[in-house]
Amino acid sequence: MLRELIEHFSEVEELPIEIDDIVAKIMDLGFQDEIFLFGADTDPTQVRGAFHQFTYRDGVYADPRLVTHIVYSQRVSLPWQRVICAKELVHIFDPLAAKTDTEEEASLLLDRLVGPLSSEDYGMVDLQAAKDRLALYQALPLLLPHKALTIARDAVQADRATVEQVATWACLPAEFVRLMLSDDWRELNGVLSDL
Numbered sequence: 001m002l003r004e005l006i007e008h009f010s011e012v013e014e015l016p017i018e019i020d021d022i023v024a025k026i027m028d029l030g031f032q033d034e035i036f037l038f039g040a041d042t043d044p045t046q047v048r049g050a051f052h053q054f055t056y057r058d059g060v061y062a063d064p065r066l067v068t069h070i071v072y073s074q075r076v077s078l079p080w081q082r083v084i085c086a087k088e089l090v091h092i093f094d095p096l097a098a099k100t101d102t103e104e105e106a107s108l109l110l111d112r113l114v115g116p117l118s119s120e121d122y123g124m125v126d127l128q129a130a131k132d133r134l135a136l137y138q139a140l141p142l143l144l145p146h147k148a149l150t151i152a153r154d155a156v157q158a159d160r161a162t163v164e165q166v167a168t169w170a171c172l173p174a175e176f177v178r179l180m181l182s183d184d185w186r187e188l189n190g191v192l193s194d195l
Contacts, residue, residue, distance in 0.1 A: 002093040002138060004029060010146040016171035017143050019085045031092055033065040037085055039074040048073045049084035051091045068092055079173045086139035094131055137188070144170045144180055153181050 008025055009017060023035045050071040055064040070088040072081050148170070155161035163181065167174040179185055
């Protein structure tokens, strides 16, 4: 399902990809009925973004509506806000096992995310934390799609553009652009949307 979303944007050359366009396509594909993004004054060293999903009914006999709320820290740069929002949108496609159901599970996940990922405590929270970190890399092709990345890679290799110029063009943090322009990304990228 995530692959379908990534493929939709793969031929786009004009950047930046707007988060609202990603949201619209997710809803157009029928994965959500409503998606809301909210900026918040959060400490980005503790929480950069959060994802909350629920269903409701407009009436007694109405079909359920699937809603996602995404909160992102406003205390980070615009490129980072975009990465956070795209990453949280990727969680829409997570399997149920990777999602928290209770306040206690959410608290354990937060503890794991702000602490070390590796531990001797194996269980669902480790899976959820690993999936959360993976979602960041799965989101990058939505913000710098294949065709635009190919153009950027050619321009950087021919010294017509720098990594920083591509980062500005895509409105992404330079460290992610640098990763995506690397040879490692070519191998990694094809696997990410299937995880």
